[in-house]
Amino acid sequence: MTIALLISTYNWPEALERVLESVLLQTKKPDEIIIADDGSTESTKEVIDVFRLKTHIPVKHAWQEDNGFQKTKILNKALALCESEYIVQIDGDIIMSPQFIADHIRISKPHHVITGSRASLTKEFTLEFLKSKKPIDYNLLRKNSPYKMNAARIPFLTPIFATRYKTKGKHRFYSKGCNMAFWMSSLIKVNGFNEDMYEWGHEDSELVVRLLKIGEKKLFMKFSGVTYHLWHKVSSMERKSINQTILENTVASGDFRIKNGLDKYLIK
Numbered sequence: 001m002t003i004a005l006l007i008s009t010y011n012w013p014e015a016l017e018r019v020l021e022s023v024l025l026q027t028k029k030p031d032e033i034i035i036a037d038d039g040s041t042e043s044t045k046e047v048i049d050v051f052r053l054k055t056h057i058p059v060k061h062a063w064q065e066d067n068g069f070q071k072t073k074i075l076n077k078a079l080a081l082c083e084s085e086y087i088v089q090i091d092g093d094i095i096m097s098p099q100f101i102a103d104h105i106r107i108s109k110p111h112h113v114i115t116g117s118r119a120s121l122t123k124e125f126t127l128e129f130l131k132s133k134k135p136i137d138y139n140l141l142r143k144n145s146p147y148k149m150n151a152a153r154i155p156f157l158t159p160i161f162a163t164r165y166k167t168k169g170k171h172r173f174y175s176k177g178c179n180m181a182f183w184m185s186s187l188i189k190v191n192g193f194n195e196d197m198y199e200w201g202h203e204d205s206e207l208v209v210r211l212l213k214i215g216e217k218k219l220f221m222k223f224s225g226v227t228y229h230l231w232h233k234v235s236s237m238e239r240k241s242i243n244q245t246i247l248e249n250t251v252a253s254g255d256f257r258i259k260n261g262l263d264k265y266l267i268k
Contacts, residue, residue: 192262
């Protein structure tokens with residue numbers, strides 16, 4: 001199984017630099033890294049170019065002009081560059097624990113989509129962490145997250161919670177694009193992310209709805225695949241209600257394949 005690490009980013013090179021540093025600390029490295037860049041300035045490209053000199057892992061940089069929050073569009077463009085069978089997705093403000101990729105591989109199964117959680121960091125620590133040039137200290141990350149349960153790695157508990165935690169009832173579509181994994185073949189079947197959803201909100205859950213419609217099952221990765229979320233100001237939620245309606249329509253629909261998606265970027 002070949003693994004791609006998909007990282008979305010927008011104009012926060014200081015954070016991306018630290019995220020990429022955590023890639024180098026992985027006990028199991030991805031086979032390729034694909035950065036989905038929603039219109040960042042040249043400073044983000046400079047961070048990526050410097051990182052390329054530190055690793056033999058192929059690094060692909062998908063970029064589009066800054067025309068507002070268009071995460072679904074740049075994710076699809078980035079996925080069109082993917083050569084791997086399995087995608088592990090994070091955001092450009094997520095510091096991965098050293099076992100993150102290995103934990104994702106361990107829980108992965110055919111015909112399953114995975115979602116995990118994150119341990120958010122405080123504002124004060126985030127600002128200091130980004131300013132510092134010291135190597136990542138995971139003990140400090142754990143200490144400075146108020147979400148201790150999300151920062152706990154207890155792998156033998158993961159299989160127990162995988163089918164029980166946020167996989168049924170009102171949580172059955174719950175997912176976070178900052179810690180998520182799926183099969184490329186399944187993504188092609190449902191035509192990727194729904195580009196009718198732009199600005200912030202629900203694009204990851206809407207994808208999960210469609211993956212479940214083709215027979216996928218969802219597993220929640222609890223007590224492994226630990227990530228730390230850098231503090232930042234809350235994104236605009238102007239379209240949250242509109243995206244919520246799109247999500248609800250997808251749930252009610254019999255269709256699993258959206259029209260405005262990945263296929264337009266794939267080589268014919």
